[in-house]
Amino acid sequence: MQIEQNAAADSMIAAPASGRHWTLSRTLAAAYLLAGLVATVEAVAVPAQIEVDVHAASSRLRPGAPAHYVVEVRNSGGMQAGARVVVAIPEGLQNAAWTCVAHAGSRCSAATASGNLNQPLDGLAAGSALEFHLDARVGSAPPAYVDVQASTSLPTGARCADGQTAPCRSRVSLPAGAGVVLDLSSSATALVAGQVVQYSINAHTDTVHASTAGSVLRSPVPNGLINSRWTCQSSVGACAQTQGAGPIEQVLGNFSGSELRFEINAEVAANPPPTIVQIAALSPPYGAACVDGASRSLNAAGGVCVVRSTLATTPWIFASRSPDYSLDGTTVSNRFVFENRGSAIPAGTISMPMPEGAATLRWTCAGEGMRCPRSSGSGAIQQAVAAWPAAARLIYDVSVGFDPASAIRTQARMSVMPSTSARCGISESAPPCFADEAAVPSSGDLAIEMQVDRLGASPGQSVVYRVDVGNSSGTASVRNLVLDVPLPQGIDAFTSWSCVSSGAGGACPVATGSGPIRQVFSQLDGNARLTYRIVAQVGANASEKVQAVARLVPPAGADAGCRSRSGANAACVASAGFATVPVLALDQYARNAQAGEAGALNYSMDVFNLGAGSGRMGIQGFWPDGLTGTRWICSGLGMACPEQNGSGSILAQLVQMPSGAGLRFDVSANPSAPAESAVDSVLKAVPQARGNCLPGLEQAPSMRACINEAELRAGPLLELSVDAREAQLLSGGQGNFVVTLENRGSDAHASRLDIPLPEGIERIDWYCVGHAGATCPLASGSGAVSGNIALLPAGGSLVYSVRARIGQVTPPRVGLLASLVPPAGGRCAHDSCIQSITLPVSHSPQHIWI
Missing domain, CATH: 2.60.40.1170 (Mu homology domain, subdomain B)
Structure with a gap:
């Protein structure tokens, strides 16, 4: 990312050197944009900063159904002609048409059209956005996944706001395979020792276009149940076995358009635990999606459909409430739900005192499986419940009118006190059971x-x-x-x-x-x-x-x-926060040698204040022994340097660092020996008063110092990392990995990256995004990644997003490995050219909590 110093810019980042720009590393570019510190002016001298985002209205696609996407193009820089947005309609979508909606100050080049989206962005104003609403119909036989990608080509000088190498891209991938509905129901929710319990597992699809053959259903025998026997029924012969005993693990045939049903009979053990959890997991074919059915406990855990039913051998009260709802600001309505998911309770008491500041309180009660003590009333609630059967619940709708003149208002709070020993909620705490948990909407x-x-x-x-x-x-x-x-x-x-x-x-x-x-x-x-x-x-x-x-x-x-x-x-709650103290961001990275600097170690040290303006602050830069002729030049963004240049360590004292301002120290030194051409450099910023460090930086509690340590090298220095988005994988499910290759040294020519298909993974699909001038050899693909990278520029990076299909039969741990071959004269950071991550694989969903 490059940011401008321009007199026309917002005063927060203005600097006297008109027309000069800085190129930031991918880390600082993302942080700088997050802080909202990019100039938003309508001068061509400030180039456009374009960001594109595409999102879908639904999480899956169904054949013949409509599909709706929104492509949003935002400009956090200046207004500049010459950019275009392009969306090619992918395989699986038909009859596409789009409509343009302009945010304040912007204008659409065309209001609506059909087919591919290919429009100029000349009307995209500074600090504004254009939205393109894309409507299409899903074909009768779409591929397993339908990928919609939006890209923006840029004119000279314009940049991608998130540091991507142009064109700026965004992508959304939706499954279009079978929609699997998995339900689990039990004949009883309250159990006693020796009782026979029956429960059923049902699977069907909401479409018939895709086969479900090869799906694997697993259901272990729950802890607390014994002598489990089961039967399988399917009108289309999808059962691998029609009956059996013990846990269920079956590779199923195609049940698309029909119902598959397992009936299980088991006995409660003599000394059962307080909670017995029945679980079933179905891993469908690639591209299938899990769809809500009658069971509200359905969860798509890593691409696997998981349902659970929790049974109890003791009384177990679940109490919840809806969010406060008010149309006029003075009358607040809530729904309180009390449900007994355990064994029967002989009696209990429902209570709700008048909230402070309340002038009126009115309520109604509805019972399911039991009678309310009273159907309606007013004032505080103190009611005795004669008996509370298993699986029964009471629903109270409460309306509290607050006195507008009251300075104190407390929230309505309701509870139940059972007469016998019982547990409250998922935490299994002791009574009384307060309805403080937020109700889970369907x-x-x-x-x-x-x-x-x-x-x-x-x-x-x-x-x-x-x-x-x-x-x-x-x-x-x-x-x-x-x-x-x-x-x-x-x-x-x-x-x-x-x-x-x-x-x-x-x-x-x-x-x-x-x-x-x-x-x-x-x-x-x-x-x-x-x-x-x-x-x-x-x-x-x-x-x-x-x-x-x-x-x-x-x-x-x-x-x-x-x-x-x-x-x-x-519940629908969102939040956003900011600091009223400095938020310091530090980064170090190598730069290419300039004329006359051959053989030198050249790098930049950046210090930015992304928060509020600071008072006095110290900046320190240290490097180890073994460097000679160390010299540095300082340049400021939105502020003046305390010193323009110097030699040796950096020891700068600032009177202040304004919000959005930054300093860059360009350092050059000569390694005294080839073995010392890679060094560990330390950059430290110490605010005199309060201050925060950007996440990811070490913060010393005593001095409140922000510290950045980096390994730097005169030649190419390639850093490889592999991360996972899940903590555990399920057999037959999906895993999502991110492989990042970053060059923290000088330009790297002819390096090589390999991501093989590991044991236990049947298939991988990937797409690549380049940052800071780096270009991906291929934008996307399936299977192993193996290829040469012609040029990875200094400060550039490649990010591979990998979606993996986990096999049905796997080792206990499965992961992803990436290996790197640096160019001649280059080196892997930390002397590590191989990075990997492994995750445990659960073949049984017994320990998955939803």
């Missing part, structure tokens, strides 16, 4: 995200929050949603806010305003998307960390929510 189609435009700001400055609200269901509407963005502690005011609708089926209730946001969406249709931009003033007495929260709350009985990063449904 739907996760809503979405809310919150961002802030910088990592740090000082009192009196302004920050900008962005809140995105959406409904990704595609068809289902949700009524009377409330968006609540209160004024966070440390913010004096939301001085202004605006709302823009960028999707079909949603409209902003109010387009502009100021102060805290409480907006009611009377109807939010499928694929609707709203964006709020909030300008906030930092208070004089703000704490070191200012955290804002946004909530999207459905009515208490709507049973709607958002999908978390883990894939589970949850």
Whole structure:
């Protein structure tokens, strides 16, 4: 990434040397953009900084069904003509058409068209965005995965905002195979010793276009059950065996378009544990997806469909509540649910005191499997429950009216006290059982995200929050949603806010305003998307960390929510924070030798303040013995250097480092011996007052120093790393790995990277993204990676994202290995040219908790 020094730029990063730019490493480029410190001006002298993102409305594709994608192109630099966005419609999608939506200040070159997207971005304004809504129909026989990639070609001088080598790219890959529905049901949820329990495992598909042959179903005998026997039924002959005893592990035939059913009979052991967990896992073919069925415990764990049912041998109360819901800000509604998932309870007491500040309290009760003590009432609740059968539950809908004049308001809180020894919730704590846990909604189609435009700001400055609200269901509407963005502690005011609708089926209730946001969406249709931009003033007495929260709350009985990063449904809550103290980012990397520097060790040391402006600060740069003729030159971005040049160690004292400012020290030295051409260099920044280090840097608690250590070399120095996104793999499932190759030395010519297909993995698919001028030999592919890299420039990197299909029969641990051959005169960082990661493989889902 390159950032400009230009007099027309935002004052936060302005510098007197007009037209000069800095090239940042991939690490600092990402951090600098996260902090919101790229100039947003409408001068051609500041080049465009383009970022492209593509996301889909759904998590899978079905043959013949509509597919909706959103391609968003953002410009965090200046307005500059000559860029284009391209999306080629991939195999598996048909009848594609797109519509352009312009954010404030931008304009679309064309409003709508059909077929491939190939449009100029000449109307993309500084600090704005263009959205392209792509609608298509899934073909009758799509491939296992459908990959949609958006790319932007750039004019001279423009850059990819995230440090990618142009063209800037984004990609989304969706499965288009069979949709597998897996359910598990039990004849009883409360058990006693010697009892016979029956439970069934059902599998079917919601489509018939793809075969499920080769799927493997596994279900161990739960701890606490004995004498387990089972039968398998399939009208299309998909059962490998029709009956058996003990655990189930079967390779199934094609049951697409029909139902496969296992019936299990087992006996409760003489001394069973308090909890007995029944689990079934089905690993479907490549490209298949797990689909919610009647079982709300379905989870796609690494591509494997997993369901569980928890049985109890003692009373077990689960208490939950919906988020606070209020249309007018004074009357708050909640739904409280108390469920007995264990054995019967002779009696109990339901309680809820009047919250502080409440003027009125009204409630209704509905029972499932039991009667309510009373069906409705008002005031505090103190009710005796005569008997509480197993699997029964009580549902209370409570409405609390608060006195507008009251300065104190406490949240309504409800509990149950069973008369016998019982456990409360997943933590199995002792009673009383308080309904403090958030209820898990059955739907996760809503979405809310919150961002802030910088990592740090000082009192009196302004920050900008962005809140995105959406409904990704595609068809289902949700009524009377409330968006609540209160004024966070440390913010004096939301001085202004605006709302823009960028999707079909949603409209902003109010387009502009100021102060805290409480907006009611009377109807939010499928694929609707709203964006709020909030300008906030930092208070004089703000704490070191200012955290804002946004909530999207459905009515208490709507049973709607958002999908978390883990894939589970949850309440819709988003947050964003910034620091009111300096946030220091440090980096070191080699640079190519300039004229007259042959044989020298040349590298740069960067120190940036991505947070609030600092007071006095010290910067220290050290290198080991064995270097001679060490000299350095300092250049500043948004600030002046304390000294322009020097020799020996760097010992700089700064009066201040403004927000967004930085210093670069270009160092050159001569190794005294070839063995010392690789050195460990240490860069340290020590703020006099409070300060934070960018994550990933070591922070000394005593001195609050930020420290960066780097191995540097006169020639090419290649660093290889392999990471995994999962902690455990499942047989027949998927694993996701990231292989990164970075050059921390001078230009590397003719290196080689190999990623073989490891034992236990049936297939790998990958795509590659280059950063900081590095270009991938191939953009994507399947199978092993093996090839030469013609040029990996200084500071450049290649990032391979690898999706692996785990075999049904594997060793206990499976992983991914990458090996590197450096060029002549080059070296692997830490003398390690081979990197790998291994993960445990579970052949049985017994230990998977959902």
